[in-house]
Amino acid sequence: MIVTKQWLNEWIDISAIDTDKISIALNAIGLEVDGLTKIRIPQNVLIGHVVSCEKHPNADKLNVCHVDVGATVQQIVCGAKNVAAGQMVAVALIGAELPGGIKIKKAKLRDVESCGMICSSTELGLPKINDGIMILDESIGKLELGKPLCEYPLINDDVIEIGLTPNRGDCQSVYGVARDLSVYFDLEVKTLGQKEEEENQPGVGRVLHLHGSEALSGSYMYKVFDNKEIGVPLLVELRLGFAEVESSCLLGKLIDYATYVTGVLLRAYNQTCFGAKDDKAKITIAKDENGLDAIYGLNGQKIAIAGVAQMTECKASASDERIIIEANYTHPEIIASRSANKKLGADKHLYRSSRGSEPQLAFGLNYFFKMLNKRSKIMAYADSQQITQDFEAKIINIHQSDLTEMIGEEIPKNKIIKILKQLGFGVNFAFEQDVINVKIPQFRSDVINTQDICEEIVRIVGIDNIHSKPYSFAEKLKINQPYLNFKKRQMYRYRAVAAGFFETLHFVFGDSENAKKFHLPLLNEALEVANPITSELNTLRSSLLPNILNAVSNNLKFGKKRVALFEVGSVFDSERTESKKIAFVFSGENGIPEISNHGKPSKIDFFAFAEKIQSVLSNFTLLPLEEVNGLCSPYEAARVIIDGVEAGYMARVNVQVEKELDLDRTYICELDFEALSYKRKVAKEYSKLPSSSRDLSLLVDAKMQYSELESFITSIAPKALTKFAVIDRYVHESLGDKVSLTLTLQFQSLDKTFEEEEIASMVEALLSKIQEKFGITIR
Template sequence: MLVSTKWLAEYVNTHGLDPKELGEKITRSGIEVDAVIDRSHGMTNVVVGYVKECMKHPEADKLNICQVDVGEETTQIICGAPNVAAGQKVIVARPGAVLPGGIKIKKAKLRGEESNGMICSLQELGIEGRLVPKAYAEGIYVLPETATPGESALPLLGLDDTLLELGLTPNRSDALSMLGVAYEVGAILSEDMKYPEATYTESSEKASDYLSLRIDAIEANPMYVAKVVKNVQIKESPLWLQHRLMAAGVRPHNNVVDITNYVLMEYGQPLHAFDYDRLETKELVIRLANDGEKIVTLDDQERTLKSNHLVITNGKEPVAIAGVMGGANSEVHDGTTTVVIESAYFTGGSVRQTSKDHNLRSDASARFEKGVDPNRVILAAERAASLLAELADGEVLAGSVVVDELDKVPAEVVVSPDFINNRLGMKISLEDMTSILTRLKFDHQAANGYLYIKAPTRRQDIKIPEDIVEEIARMYGYDEIPMTLPVEESKPGGLSSYQARRRQVRAYLEGAGLYQAITYSLTSKEMSQKFALETAPVTELLMPMSEERSTLRQSLIPHLLDAVTYNTARQADTVALYEVGSVFLGETESGLPHEQEHLAAVIAGKWLDHSWQGEKKAVDFFVLKGIVEGLMELLGHSKELTFERTVVDGLHPGRTASIKLAGEEIGLIGQLHPSEQKMRDLKETYVVELNLAKVINKEVEALYYAPVSKFPSITRDIALVVDSEKATGELQAIIQLSGGRLLKGVHLFDLYEGEKMEAGKKSVAFSLTYFDPERTLTDEEVVNAHNKVLKALAEQAGAELRG
C-alpha cells in the first residue's frame, strides 16, 4: 500500500510531521513502513511552459523547434516527442534542473539549433511507465490549459509529495485504504477524522426503474448495491485525481474508471462500473458460474469458469467475474452515457479461490480476500455517485438497487484491565486504557471491572481479549514493557542423551578431519534411492519446482558426492565431508514417511600430506574404515562391529562392505565405482553411510572400571600362510575363539602377498597377548593356550605357520 502523505492529510491532521518521522511513528505502533519515497526526487527548475510555436527542425525529421513561454521569458527548446504541438501547456525542465536518475539539463545545440531546456514526459520525472496515462505513454505530458507558465510543475503533478510504502501483514487489511491509514494515524496522534463528502442532487428518476437485481448465491455475495448514473461525460479526470491515482500505483484511464479506483483507494471498497446500455437486459443476476462457461475479461483474455466461481450476469451471460475483474462486453467506453456502479460484499474465500484459479490478482481481489468493511459498501457507492456527478457531469438516479443480508454488527469483546496488565506484565491504568480505546475510535464502556468494547467493523482482526491486549500495548508503546524473566519452578534444562551423543559424534568426526556439510533434502527421483540402506517407497512432491528437487532423499551420499565434485572442480586436493541428516522412507500408517537420522561421510584425495618429511598418503578404504571403527569405539559398540563384503550399485564391487553391529546391518562403506568416479571427474573417493539413529539408540553397557593389573603380559607373534582369498577377519575370529580366557589381545601387524609366496597364498602375521590379571603366567600355560590357537587355525582355516 502506497500512501501519499499529502492525500492522507485531507482525512487527518498529521501535525505537519516530516514524513520520515511520521513513518517511524507508524512503524513503531503497528504497521511497518517499508520505505519513505520522495516523489520530487529533489527536482528543481521544472516549470510549466506554453508552446507558442512549434516547427520542424530543418536538419532533423524527428525534432521540433519550439518557442516556449516559461514565465519570465520565451525561449527556444528542441523537442523530439511526436505529440508536441503549439498551444500546449507542457512541463519544462530548465537549464540547471536535475531529473531523477541524475540527468542534468544544460543549454545545448541540437543539429545547429539552440535548445534551452527539455520538454518532459512523466517518465522523465520519475513516474513509472506503467502508470502514465496511455495517451501520454509515448510522448510528453500535456498539462491542463489552466496551468500558468513559469509556475513550478511539481505541485500540479502531485510530485511535491512523499509516499509511505506500508508493508501490511494479512491482519491489517483495514489499512488497505486511505481512510484506514487515517484512522491509524489519528490513533497515534490523537486526532479526529475528516470524512470525504458524498453529496449530490438526485434525479427524479429512480434507479429501480432502470435496473433489477437478484442474487442466487447469497452466501458468497451477501450484499450488493447498484447505483445508476446517466448522462455521464467520459473524459480525462482532473489532474489532482490522476496524480493521486498514480501516487497510489494506479494508471488513470477515464473519469468513470478513475472514480471507481479512487474510491477503492479511499475506502478500501472495490467498485465496478458497467456500461448500462451494453448490459442489454435491465437486470443483474449474481450466481455461480456454470462449468465451462466463458467470459472475456477487461484484459482481453478469454477465461473458462468453474461452478465455484461467482459471476455477475445480465441474466443471460456473465458480465464480470465477481470481485476479480470485469467483462469486456460491458466495459465503459468513450461513448458510454449511463453507468451502473457496483459496490458489493463478496466473501473472501470465494474471491480467493476464483482469483487463484485464474491467476488473476487485482487491487479489488486483494481487498475482498482479506475482508472489506461491511459498513462501507453503501458509503463507497454514495461517494462514487457524488464524484460522478461532480467530475463526469452525471445525473444520479434516486436511490439504489440493493440486496442486503450482510451482518454488520460489530464484534463485542469483554476484557478486564487486570487481564491486560497480567498478559503484559505491566500496570497500565484504566484511564490510560480507555484513552487509547478512544483514540482508536473503538466504542467502549468500563463497568464492573471490565471493559466492554465494540470493535469497529473496519477492524475485522479484533475479536478476542488478546487482540485488545495488543491494541493497548502497541499504542501505549512496547518500549514501556519492563523486562522480567519467567517465574516458575526451576528445573534443569539440557540435551537428551540422543542429542548429547549426536554432538559427540559430530565432534569426533571433526576431530578426525571431516568438515560438516549440510545438503538439500530434496533431490531428483532418479537419485533419491541411490545408496539407500533400505528399500522403501519414495516420497514425492505434488508440484515440484524442478525435476532436480522433486523427491525426498533416502541416502545422504548423492548430495555429498555432488559437494565433492563441486570442490574437486575448484582445485580442492582433499575433500573430507560428513553430514548428519534425515532420510525419508516410504509411507507409514500416519501417512508421513519414516524419517531416519543418518550419518554419511565422503573422503577423496590426500589423507596425509606432510611432504618435506616424506609423509604422504592418499585416502583409501581403511582410512574411512578406521574412522568408523573409532566412532563405534566412542559409542561403546566396537566389540559388536563387523564388516562383510557386499555389492552395492554405484560402488566398487571388490571394495564395499556392509557394516553390522551384533549381526544387524547398520550401514555401508565402500569406494565409489570407478566408472562413476570417471563420470564425475573425481579422484578415488570413499563413502560411508550409517543409520545413526539405530547406532545411537543401541543399548550400551555402563562404563565400569577394570583394575589395572600389576602382573606382566606375554606376547607371542605368529606368521601364517593361508589362501589368498581367506579373510583376515575370519582368522582373527578363530584366534579369539580358540585362545581361551588368557588371550587378551590379537593384533594384525603384517600382511604379505607377492614374489616370495607360493602362488595363491599370502602371509598374515598376528601378535597375540596372553595375560592373567591375578598372577604372572608360566611358560607352560602360554604354550598350551598358544598351541590350541595354532591347532584351530590349521584345522579351520588351513593355516600353516610360515617357516
C-alpha cells in the same frame, strides 16, 4: 497512502490541531509519515468572473477576456482552449508571484494589452486536473468575486504522505486513517447521513435481477441509476490529483474518489453487459475455475473477477444511459492465495482487495451517490440488491496479567477497553476471571492473536509513555536438544578431520539417473522437484555418496594420489522424510611417499579403511552385507553394527563404478547419524595391577562367521577377561576346510595379580566350552 488535513477534517474535527502534531500522532500510532507538503495559494490571486471572451484579432490561439474581479474588470489575454464567458476562474493580478518564480506584469500580447493571468491548477502549485485553466465551483467554498484564493482552506491544504505496511489494509482509505487518528486524539468519527429515498422513485427490482450460488466467498451490493449528465466537483479532481489517482472518465473519477475515501471496492458496469436497456439486467455470481467469485453477464460471459479484474468493455462511462454500481468485499486471504501466480489480468483493485478493503458496502455506495448528486443529473432507483456472507467474528481471550507481562507495565483496564472499542473492536470484560474477550472487527483481518491486540494497545498508549525498566539478567540452561545435536555433529567432524578426512559440502539435490543406476531409493513421482536447478540436480538425494564420489573423481583428475572426504548432511526417502547421515570416501594411496615405504605407499584396503573409520566412531562390529546397491562391490562389503544397532554399511566401490569415474581403489562408508553414539562420558574404576595376555590359535570351520564365535565368548567369558580380539587369520591347503584363527586374550583383576595357574585355568575353561559348542580345537 496520501491524505490532507482538510480531507481528514471531513471525518474528525482536527481543525484546531496543528498539522505537525497530526504528523507526530500518525507516526506514534504506526502510520509512518513519509512526507508533508503545505499547499498555499499566493497573494494577489483572486476569484474572477469571465464576463466576455472573444478571439484575439492578431492570433488564432489566443482569446481576449474581460474578467470581473470585484472592484474592477480586467482585460486579460488567455491562450487556454477551455476558457469561456460565464466561468468563475482564478485570476493572478499584476504583482502576483506564482510558484516557479513567475511574476505577473502588465504586458502586450500581439498588440493587445493584458493585465493579469487566468491560472491553471499547476500554475498555482496545485495538481494538474486538465490541459487548460482551472474552472472554480463551490465545492471549495462559497465563491465571492474578488476574494483571495488563499482564504479558501479546502485548497490551501496540508498534504500528508503515509507509508503504509501491507498488513494495514484498513487504513487504505481516508476514513480508515481518520478512524485510527480519532482514537489518538480521543475524537468522535462523523457518520454519513442516510439519504431518504423519494416516494416516487422506482425500486431497483424493476431493472435488476441478482442471482448467486451458495458457495460464494464474498459479499455484494448493487444500485442502479439512469444517467443524463455527470459532473465532477473541482475539489474531487484536486484531491484525486493530490492522491495521484488518475482517471480520464468523469464517472471513473467519482468511483475512484468514493473508493479512496471509504475503502469500499466500487465498480461501475454498463447495462449492455447484462441485457438490453428495456430488459432487466441479469447478474449471476459464481465460482470460476480459480476458486474466485466471478460476475457473469449475457450468455454466461465472465465480465469480472471480484476484487481482481473487470473487462474493459463492460466498464461504464459518463456517456452510458443506465449504470449499475457494484460494491464488493472478499476476505483478503482468499484473494491473495487464489490469485497468486495466476495471470488474471488484474487491475488496481487487486492491491486493495488482497490487503483488506472496507466491508461496510452500504457505506461506500451511499457516499458515492452523495458525491454523484452534487453536480450530476441522474435518477437513482430506490433500495439495492445484495448477497452477503455471514461474518463469524473471531474472539480472542486475553488475561490482564498476560498483557501486563508483554507490555512491561500495567495499563488500567478501563483504558484498554476504551482504546479497543474506539478502534472498532468488540469488548466484553469478565471481572471475576480477569479476562478480556475481544471480538475482532471484519475490517481488521491482520489481527489474529494476543500479541496483535497488545500492539494495538501499545501504539495508542504510545511507546514513549511506557516506562523503561532495567534488563533482568538471568542465566538459563543452554543445554537443549538442538545444542546437543550441534555438539554431536561437531565431535564427529573433528574426529573425521583428525583421522585424515577433509569435509565436503553439496546441495541436497542429486541426479535421478544416478540414483536409478546405483539402485538407490527414489522419490515418489508426485513428490519430485517441480523446477530443478539443473538436469543434474533434479531430485532430492537419498544418499550422500554419489556427490562425494564425483568430488573424489575431480580431485584425482587434478593429479591427487590420495583423496579422503567426508560429509554430514540430509538425505530423503521416497516420501521426502528427511534424516541425517554421515559418509566417508577414501581413494588411492594409504599414506604419503616416505623413506619407510621407499616412496611407494600401499593402496588403501578394506582393513586399513575400517581402521580409519574406527578412529572416528570408536568400537563397532562388521557383519556380512548380503544385498548391495550399485555402488558396492559384492566381495568387499559389510554391515556396520554400533551398540547392537545396524547403522549403515562399509564397502569397496564397485569396480565398474571405479572405471566410470576414473577412480583408484576406493572405499565408502555411509551411516545413519542418529545411530552414532553420543553419551555422557562416565568414569569407570580401572585396575592399577598389571594385565596378562595369552594368544590362542584355533582351528575353525572356514564357513563359520566370526561374529557367532565372538558372541559366544562374550556370553561365557569370566569377569577377568577384559578384552579379546582376532589378530591373525591363516589359510593353507594343509588345513583342509579349516582356517587358523589367532585370538589374543587379556586378563586383569582389580584385586590381585593373576598367577600362571589361574590364567591357564581360565583359558582351559574357555577352550572346553568352545569345543563343546562348536567342535573347535587348538591348532
